[in-house]
Amino acid sequence: PLSAHALRSFIRAYANVPDQPIALSLQAWSRVLCRGDERRIRDAVRAVIAQLAVFHSPEDLWLAFCVSEERRAEYDWVKWLPHTLQAEAHDGAGPVRRVVTT
Structure with a gap:
């Protein structure tokens, strides 16, 4: 009983550990939707996009x-990532980028 109580207390205390990195397997998903505190989500999404672009070539990853x-304006910088280029389509500036405004 004492061990079970200690285990439950441990799980309650450490079930959520703040400010820890997370691992996401994106292979099973065609899109990702993030919800929560707007500033924190925007910062996290920016970090994920940067890591994806740094660690994967444009041949391996399209954004x-x-x-x-x-x-x-907050996402204007992504147009410079080569991962957004659509090589098959061109406009006056070169390959079309996969960045659109809704």
Whole structure:
């Protein structure tokens, strides 16, 4: 009984450990939706996008963004990632980028 009580107390105390990194397997998902505190989510999404772009080549990873008009300035930087290029389609500036405003 004492061990069971200690185990339950331990689980309650450490069930949620704040400020820890997380691992996501994105292979099973075609899109990801994030909800929560807006600033923290935006910072986390920016970090995930940067890590994806750094650790995966544009041949291995394509990125596409549908951004609302209100958030366009916050995500304007993603247009420079080669992972957003759509090589098959061209416009006046070169390959079309997979970044659109909704």
